[in-house]
Amino acid sequence: MAFTEEQLVRYSRHIILSEVGGKGQKKIGQARVLVIGAGGLGSPIALYLAAAGIGTMGLIDADMVDLTNLQRQIIHHTADVGRPKVLSATEKITDLNPDVEVISYQKNLDAENALEVFNHFDYVIDGTDNFPAKFLINDAAFFANKPLIHGGILRFDGQIFTILPGESACYRCIFPKLPPQGVVPSCQEAGVLGALAGLIGTLQATEALKLILGIGTPLTNRILTYSALQTQFREITIKKNPDCPLCGAHPSITTLEMETQEVCDFDPLETAQKDS
Amino acid sequence: MLIRINGKQEDIQVATLGDLLQSKNIEPQMVSVELNNTMIDRTNLTTTLLKEGDSIELLFFMGGGSGHDLRQ
């Protein structure tokens, strides 16, 4: 495919980079990226990837835009409150760059649909806010063999790392299983600085573009953490865990299953009943 | 005894990793612990002895994740 005049101008600041060039920009235009969650992390991820000219972007989110989302989910505007997030996000993406083909799924990712959805894409970016989803995405990326860029935020802190399934440490290499319900507070309970979502999501988009372009050093086998209060980045070296229940030598997880715990909007009363 | 916790040198009097978490009021189930670049299985926390110069990384669940603030 050849660039149109308009595209040459639109992407000129990319094309002028020797590491990108016309060739790299074409790679971006042919890339198929799945963004899971059109929320705090998903907003900057989707907007920057759209601006960059990603060929096909998948967006999956079951939720409607809520007034409390607007503090950080910058792809949604005040008039979008009450509308499906994927619809609101698709409109902004198309407004920003009509070159991008958006495939939207107004549903939650689950063990039944995850592999089918993943198979339409080359790269997966985790912009979700709850642990059952994060573990499911990690496992599905492993089974579907798709590079995954993980991100998480809470309060004033964020973390990000890239997983090349089978090659580099996965989420379960670090966190073998879900935290028990109630042990870890959710964003809803503990709060999150809105701009932090922009920072971590933008890092995720940057890492995705690097993978697509095949440039630089991917953020594998190391976790980048950011503390907004200290204005401090730290890098923690990690490695594939031979005892990992998913990608270790003797895996106990051999099929895709959704672990049923719900952390992000759990009800303490309900939890107590379930536990008893 | 001087040990490094998330990059910061601390003088702390504890015997095991489990003691360390307890002294910092950290619920073991909300954290993954790396000792000198090796992941420590949660079941071994209370039996893993610490020594001068050890480097410990406490990795918290995040993303709906940990609200624990190490700096407090």
Ligand SMILES: [Zn+2]
């Ligand atoms: Zn693993």
